[in-house]
Amino acid sequence: MAINYAFVLDNEGKMLDPTKAKKAWYLIRQGKAELVEEYPLIIQLNRTVPSSQINDDEIVLGIDDGAKYVGVALVQDCKTKNKVLFKAKMKQRQDVSAKMEERNDYRGYRRSHKRYRPKRFDNRFASKRKGRLPPSIKQRKQAILRVVKHLSKHIRLDKIILEDVSIDIRKLTEGEELYSWQYQESNRLDENLRKATLKRDDYTCQLCEVEDTMLHAHHIIPVRDGGADSIYNLITLCADCHNNKVDNNEYKYKDQLLTKIDGKELNLKPAMHVMQGKSWLREELSTMAKLEITTGGDTANRRIDYNIEKTHSNDAICITGLLPIDRLDIKGYFIKPLRKKRASKIDSLGDFKHRDVIRYIKRDGTTYLGYITALRVKNNKYNSKVCNFTTLDGEKTFRGYGLTNLTLVNRPQGLMII
Incomplete structure (x- = not known):
């Protein structure tokens, strides 16, 4: 069974070290603590803990920022x-752009029927201001901040580490220090x-110009012959071409492959697109705790290492870089940001409310976990x-x-955590 930790506060609201959920429920049954929230489990002790007895081991928050899903x-x-x-x-909302377009259509229809008012075309100063983030991007960053703020109310955050783009351009151009594994595993390629x-190609x-298949990064001049671990000596091949054609025949294809990549530059537009809103997010997070930045390449290297x-x-x-870790069988939560505006006409009915998280079990035993989107009386x-x-x-x-x-x-x- 996966381990589950409970956040702990004393009766003055001081943040203590988390404890296992089993012990938290025991303290509640004994009347030594009260339940604050169940998802995630948060308890408040009925006594005051002196500051001198509070553990100060550093707690680090890692954030894997993505367009559709975010890991924390x-x-x-x-x-x-x-x-x-x-x-x-956390699953990010994907409907903001569509709702903005729908709102624009309604506004356009309403304004077109205001015949007493002349048309105005140059009145969108707010959307043209310098440094403005599009709502579809800003709401994703705000959702991350909502999660961080929710956690910071119940547990001490000493450091936040945010993953930026998937690759570190500076390391590619200026070189990088060796990871510990590179001294022992000379044939392993840095992520x-x-x-x-793969991005460049x-x-x-x-x-063979195949796209949807397993892809490898191939050394044009083999490492065994002094070929460098460099983007100028690497090319993308599918598993079939790599294993059945080029492998052990590197020099037969060397000139052809070098010609393929000659003058080809790494396209930074996708990386720049991912960076939209990251500067704003950095500024906001830096006000909450000490902030450090890492990249997807470093994350992938650590994941493979361990x-x-x-x-x-x-x-x-x-x-977070706090590895190795003995046990990873920790309970994983699912987070879904909720809109402040409710569309439901009936907010509550019986013992249920709009947006309640519920469990439904079919007759065949299939279980569904969901949230209520509408209530009504037939x-x-x-x-x-x-x-x-x-x-x-x-x-x-x-x-x-x-x-x-x-x-x-x-x-x-505000936040659906389950």
Whole structure:
């Protein structure tokens, strides 16, 4: 069973070291603590803990910022071994642009019917101001800040490490220090170089021009013959071309492949697109704790070094740099930011409220975890109370299901954490 930690406060609100959930529930049963929140588990002790007794081991928050999903993790730098206290994956909203366009259509229709007012075309000063972030990007960064602020209320954040772009351009051009593994494993390619090679070649095999397949970064001049670990000696090949054609025949293809990459430059536009809003996010995070920056290449190297499965929350653990970690079987949470504006006409019905996280079990035993999107009373002789709910991943929506078949799991406030 996965380990779950509870955040702990004393009766004055001072943040203490987290404890295991089993012990937290024991303290609640004994009347020594009160439950503050269940997801994530937060308790408040009924006594005051002197400041001299509070542990000061550094707690680091790692953030794996992505367009669709964001990974967050809290790792404590303990004296004996590093401890993962919390990890989660947050799903970013993808509907903001569509809703902005819909709002624009409604506004345009309404304004076109105001015949008493002359048309105005140059009144969009707010959208043209310098340094403005598009709403679709800004809301993603604001969602990250909401999670960080929520965590900072219940646990001490000594340092925040944010992953910037997937590759470090400066390291590619200015060189980099060797990782510890490079002294023993001379044939292993640095992830920063591998990703840069694939990006430069547009994720396409440079021999057969296949795209959707397993791709390798191939050394044109073999390492065994002094070929450099450099983007100028690397090219993208599919697994079939690499293993069945070029491998052991490197010099047969050397001139052809060198011609392919001659003069080809790394396209930085995708990296620049990812950086939109990162400067604003950096400024905001730096006001909350000491901020450090890392890159996706470094994260990938750490993940490979310690043989950790690739997930968004595990990447956030690697971002902290507090490795190795003895146990990674920590409970992983799912976070979904909620809009402040509610679309539901009925906010509560029976024991349920709009946006409640519920569990529904079908007759065949299939279990769905979702949140209520609408509540209504059917216009029939029974006046049945029903709801619509959507699964947490947003893949399925169920309509018209009776409330008696549902079980309340959590009642979120602003952030859905489950």
